[in-house]
Amino acid sequence: MKCAILATSLALLISGQAAAFTLSPSTQVRKQHATRLEPLSMGRAAAVRAATKGKTDAKKAKVNAYYGKKIIMAVKQGGSSDPVANRQLADLIKAAKQNSVPMDNINRAIKRATEKDAGDFSEAKFEAYGFGGASFIINVLSDNSNRSTADVRTAVNKNKGKMAEQGSVLFMYDLKGKIEVPSVVDEEELLDAAIEAGVEDMELTEGDEEGTTIIFTDPKDTSALFEAVKAIGKDEGAKMSLSHVSKAPVECSEDDFDKNMAIVDALEELDDVDSVEHNMSN
Numbered sequence: 001m002k003c004a005i006l007a008t009s010l011a012l013l014i015s016g017q018a019a020a021f022t023l024s025p026s027t028q029v030r031k032q033h034a035t036r037l038e039p040l041s042m043g044r045a046a047a048v049r050a051a052t053k054g055k056t057d058a059k060k061a062k063v064n065a066y067y068g069k070k071i072i073m074a075v076k077q078g079g080s081s082d083p084v085a086n087r088q089l090a091d092l093i094k095a096a097k098q099n100s101v102p103m104d105n106i107n108r109a110i111k112r113a114t115e116k117d118a119g120d121f122s123e124a125k126f127e128a129y130g131f132g133g134a135s136f137i138i139n140v141l142s143d144n145s146n147r148s149t150a151d152v153r154t155a156v157n158k159n160k161g162k163m164a165e166q167g168s169v170l171f172m173y174d175l176k177g178k179i180e181v182p183s184v185v186d187e188e189e190l191l192d193a194a195i196e197a198g199v200e201d202m203e204l205t206e207g208d209e210e211g212t213t214i215i216f217t218d219p220k221d222t223s224a225l226f227e228a229v230k231a232i233g234k235d236e237g238a239k240m241s242l243s244h245v246s247k248a249p250v251e252c253s254e255d256d257f258d259k260n261m262a263i264v265d266a267l268e269e270l271d272d273v274d275s276v277e278h279n280m281s282n
Contacts, residue, residue, distance in 0.1 A: 058268075060100075063239075066274045067096040068109040069121045069141045075113035076120065098226065099239045119143030126152050127169035129162045130263055130278070132256030135169045136161070137244050137277040138267055148272035155266040160259065172279065173244035177222030178214065179229055182237040185213040193228040216245060246279035257282055 071092050078086035083093055089110075096106055112118055124145065126138040136156075142148035156163055187204050194202050194217075202225060203216040213234075217225045219242055226240045252260060257280060264276045 062268070062274060063099050064101050064105050065271070066141060067092065067099065067101045068105060068112075069143075071096070071106060071109040072113040072118055073121045075110060076118070081110050081114055095240060098235075099241075100237065124148065125170070127164040127166065128156045128263070129164055129169070130256070130260040131160075132252035132260070133250040133279075134252055134256065134260045135164070135172065135246075135279050136263065136267075137169060137173060138273060139275045139277070140272050141274050142272035144272075148270075151270050151272060152267065155270060156263060159263045159266050161263045170244070172248065173246055173277070175219055176216040176243055176245050177219045177225060178216055178241050178243040179222070179225055180207065180239040180241075181213040181215065181229060181234050182207075182211075183213065183234060184211055185215070185229070185232070185234055189232050190215070190228060190234075193231040194225060197224045197228040197231070199225050199228060216243075244277045249279050249281035251281045 071089065074086060074089040074092050075081050078088050080086040080089070083090035093106055097103075121141055121143050122145065124140045124142070126140065126149075128136045128138065130136060138152055140148045140152065153163055185204060190204065191202070199217055199221045201218060201221075205214050205216070206212070207214045215225060215229070222240055222242065226235070226238065229235050229238055260278065260280060264278065267273050267276045
């Protein structure tokens with residue numbers, strides 16, 4: 001036993017100098033982790049950028065599809081593909097341009113509306129409940145109501161949400177005109193321009209993304225408010241729409257928020273669903 005101990009001690013003494021510069025296994029693991037950290041971070045950053053771009057592209061595609069269907073509706077209901085003779089069509093073309101829809105898309109939709117097999121689109125709203133007091137308004141524009149109804153119900157139920165009776169959610173929201181501006185807007189400057197444009201009331205808030213602005217107004221004043229935004233030179237990239245705004249927003253727990261967003265994501269993947277509005281403040 002003593003010989004074994006002495007032999008071990010001698011080996012340690014001989015390698016002592018080298019051992020002073022040898023990393024412990026745990027340190028080696030940490031070092032390996034550190035050397036991999038930068039590439040992993042870069043990979044994650046690239047993944048985040050790709051995911052963000054994917055969502056942006058999907059949102060843009062939704063907007064383009066929405067106006068395409070609305071234009072088809074306007075042509076068929078108005079009986080004319082000429083915006084001079086069809087006021088509803090003219091207004092939609094204007095709104096589509098303001099929402100950055102390419103003219104090629106607009107022209108294709110007008111041409112499509114004159115074809116015999118063009119679908120008859122109709123709008124519908126569905127209401128649902130999520131987790132932690134969350135509620136949803138699901139806006140649908142479809143040429144097949146049976147399909148859209150089944151798809152919406154499946155998406156909500158599959159993610160453990162609950163469909164609500166018509167009107168049981170909608171009364172908790174106000175319908176407002178909404179202008180999304182991709183830059184910071186000076187409230188006093190906009191207020192002066194809005195008064196000049198005949199806008200009776202407006203509410204300015206920060207957008208979801210840093211450096212953006214959202215302005216709400218009465219639905220009937222939406223176009224006038226957009227002209228006010230244009231008057232102060234903030235119309236480039238701005239988007240105009242109508243939106244349901246919760247009267248009493250709720251803040252959900254992180255877990256409930258994630259579950260609710262899974263419902264929203266599933267719904268927004270459906271071709272017939274144009275948008276999903278909710279009452280979550282976080």
